Amino acid sequence: MTFAHPRRATAPERCHNCAVRAVGLCNWFDATGNSLIASRTIQTRFAQGAPILIQGEPVERVGVILSGLAKLVLVDERGDEHLIQLLHAGELVGDPFQSENVFSVEAATELELCWLRPAVLADAIGQCPAAYRCHLEATTRQANELKFSQVASRGRNAVQRLAYWIFVQLPDRTAPGPLRLQIVLTRRDLASLLEMTVETLCRALHQLEQRQAIHLETPEILEITSREKLRAIGRGDDDRLRATLLEPGWEWGARTLPSRPRLAVVAPCAADAPAHPRDPQS
Amino acid sequence: MTFAHPRRATAPERCHNCAVRAVGLCNWFDATGNSLIASRTIQTRFAQGAPILIQGEPVERVGVILSGLAKLVLVDERGDEHLIQLLHAGELVGDPFQSENVFSVEAATELELCWLRPAVLADAIGQCPAAYRCHLEATTRQANELKFSQVASRGRNAVQRLAYWIFVQLPDRTAPGPLRLQIVLTRRDLASLLEMTVETLCRALHQLEQRQAIHLETPEILEITSREKLRAIGRGDDDRLRATLLEPGWEWGARTLPSRPRLAVVAPCAADAPAHPRDPQS
DNA sequence: CGGTATTTTGAACTATCTCAACTGGGGTGG
DNA sequence: CCACCCCAGTTGAGATAGTTCAAAATACCG
Numbered sequence: 001m002t003f004a005h006p007r008r009a010t011a012p013e014r015c016h017n018c019a020v021r022a023v024g025l026c027n028w029f030d031a032t033g034n035s036l037i038a039s040r041t042i043q044t045r046f047a048q049g050a051p052i053l054i055q056g057e058p059v060e061r062v063g064v065i066l067s068g069l070a071k072l073v074l075v076d077e078r079g080d081e082h083l084i085q086l087l088h089a090g091e092l093v094g095d096p097f098q099s100e101n102v103f104s105v106e107a108a109t110e111l112e113l114c115w116l117r118p119a120v121l122a123d124a125i126g127q128c129p130a131a132y133r134c135h136l137e138a139t140t141r142q143a144n145e146l147k148f149s150q151v152a153s154r155g156r157n158a159v160q161r162l163a164y165w166i167f168v169q170l171p172d173r174t175a176p177g178p179l180r181l182q183i184v185l186t187r188r189d190l191a192s193l194l195e196m197t198v199e200t201l202c203r204a205l206h207q208l209e210q211r212q213a214i215h216l217e218t219p220e221i222l223e224i225t226s227r228e229k230l231r232a233i234g235r236g237d238d239d240r241l242r243a244t245l246l247e248p249g250w251e252w253g254a255r256t257l258p259s260r261p262r263l264a265v266v267a268p269c270a271a272d273a274p275a276h277p278r279d280p281q282s
Numbered sequence: 283m284t285f286a287h288p289r290r291a292t293a294p295e296r297c298h299n300c301a302v303r304a305v306g307l308c309n310w311f312d313a314t315g316n317s318l319i320a321s322r323t324i325q326t327r328f329a330q331g332a333p334i335l336i337q338g339e340p341v342e343r344v345g346v347i348l349s350g351l352a353k354l355v356l357v358d359e360r361g362d363e364h365l366i367q368l369l370h371a372g373e374l375v376g377d378p379f380q381s382e383n384v385f386s387v388e389a390a391t392e393l394e395l396c397w398l399r400p401a402v403l404a405d406a407i408g409q410c411p412a413a414y415r416c417h418l419e420a421t422t423r424q425a426n427e428l429k430f431s432q433v434a435s436r437g438r439n440a441v442q443r444l445a446y447w448i449f450v451q452l453p454d455r456t457a458p459g460p461l462r463l464q465i466v467l468t469r470r471d472l473a474s475l476l477e478m479t480v481e482t483l484c485r486a487l488h489q490l491e492q493r494q495a496i497h498l499e500t501p502e503i504l505e506i507t508s509r510e511k512l513r514a515i516g517r518g519d520d521d522r523l524r525a526t527l528l529e530p531g532w533e534w535g536a537r538t539l540p541s542r543p544r545l546a547v548v549a550p551c552a553a554d555a556p557a558h559p560r561d562p563q564s
Numbered sequence: 565c566g567g568t569a570t571t572t573t574g575a576a577c578t579a580t581c582t583c584a585a586c587t588g589g590g591g592t593g594g
Numbered sequence: 595c596c597a598c599c600c601c602a603g604t605t606g607a608g609a610t611a612g613t614t615c616a617a618a619a620t621a622c623c624g
Contacts, residue, residue, distance in 0.1 A: 074430070095422060154477060195436060196613095
């Protein structure tokens with residue numbers, strides 16, 4: 001299956017219906033800047049695993065993620081790929097002020113992107129200095145997130161890291177009925193993100209199941225048996241669990257990352273199996 | 283020993299003799315902006331270990347590091363401190379656009395700082411939009427550095443991580459005579475930075491010594507016995523070492539971090555022991 | 565239905581952590 | 595001045611989480 005549907009945006013109003021209208025780059029500019037940009041974008045789809053940007057190549061375009069998840073990948077001297085961070089809808093892919101790509105970016109799931117020439121973005125930002133501030137804040141936020149996630153995994157074992165990660169993915173609101181999630185990342189990607197091997201990831205997953213925190217319906221879909229238990233395990237309270245759980249209202253995550261839509265990572269699936277099971281590698 | 287020498291800058295020309303004149307924030311502005319800032323700064327000294335900014339407290343000032351090293355520290359829910367990143371001379375401490383400090387910052391070594399009220403910086407940036415660009419680039423550079431260092435430690439054991447770190451600290455130029463370095467960080471800090479325990483750090487250090495890559499003259503001062511060996515070990519070529527070393531000119535580090543003055547981390551000490559051995563905790 | 569890729573399980577091995585004890589230098593107070 | 599303490603650094607030994615390698619099981623595809 002190949003995706004190659006570059007559709008040139010014919011009218012600025014296309015943006016008005018866009019899903020990411022309210023987030024990220026699309027919100028940095030005033031009306032003038034927005035229409036300037038809107039008319040110069042190209043929408044593209046990527047299959048899971050498809051390369052979006054390649055480390056070391058000249059920056060010919062940058063993009064805004066419309067839907068799906070991107071992996072920020074760094075290749076070390078040995079040639080091993082490392083999944084450093086996930087990029088979500090609304091986030092900017094590529095650095096318009098760099099001459100060549102510092103990282104590779106790949107589609108972690110099927111993904112829609114809004115391409116933009118770096119010069120166009122640079123122009124728009126030049127016209128609207130407030131945009132610098134926005135860009136700066138977005139960059140800072142992303143960097144902080146990285147730091148937080150790094151701390152979250154320090155001194156924690158595989159099960160704890162996994163539990164924490166799953167917990168963070170959960171939607172804020174406790175939906176009625178059993179909570180089910182779809183893990184849209186491959187084991188390989190998730191393992192790399194959580195800094196463990198696929199084997200340990202797998203074992204950790206099953207350990208969480210044994211401890212009644214989750215239940216694996218299929219390899220991709222899991223049901224949250226106990227949010228509390230997940231949180232406790234992720235926190236490292238494995239054993240003192242019972243004691244702590246009884247105390248009402250102990251804020252956790254208050255100082256953690258600002259919440260953000262994560263629908264793409266893990267989608268609460270109310271009804272049945274996903275329409276598109278995972279695509280084969282591109 | 284206490285440091286409390288706030289010296290109000292009496293004249294803009296103070297900056298002209300400043301050591302960090304050429305780097306970082308001090309270079310973001312035009313003449314107007316610079317003098318605006320120069321007249322509103324306060325220089326302060328910190329003893330090793332002294333807190334500079336506290337996580338969660340309101341941002342009352344930001345600073346530029348003049349000399350010394352700062353640790354960017356994040357405290358997790360369990361109360362454990364994690365040294366995430368080192369900040370060098372010329373770098374900005376604190377985020378002028380945030381209302382409260384996201385991280386703690388502490389002096390890793392004795393340190394000189396140039397304080398600045400966030401509003402002053404914000405004003406100056408407002409007057410000189412190009413400064414946004416500079417700030418943005420500085421932020422990006424720091425974030426990228428973090429990502430690179432993360433990759434550098436993935437899938438590498440303690441000895442490799444340490445060897446790599448030491449190698450990166452080395453001055454670019456191969457000075458004549460034996461190369462000696464001073465590790466200005468405490469074992470605890472360095473261990474935290476390299477994500478290992480002090481014990482493993484210590485063992486790793488001595489393993490490097492056994493393998494003839496370095497020699498520990500004192501706990502703080504080490505002599506580089508073989509740059510090549512250090513590089514090879516850090517790379518993970520421990521065994522294939524001999525084979526690879528014979529090939530001439532295989533770029534390494536070409537794609538790694540842009541080099542930067544690191545004098546504060548590790549000072550090549552040509553002559554004798556440091557004037558001030560490590561200060562006691564503040 | 566066979567072929568291929570992903571996920572899962574198993575078992576041996578090992579790097580690192582933990583806990584505990586020892587060392588040495590610097591400062592403090594008698 | 596010396597005895598003492600305290601702390602950073604070092605060393606040792608046992609416990610263990612995670613890796614590696616290998617193979618089974620499952621899902622997916624034409």
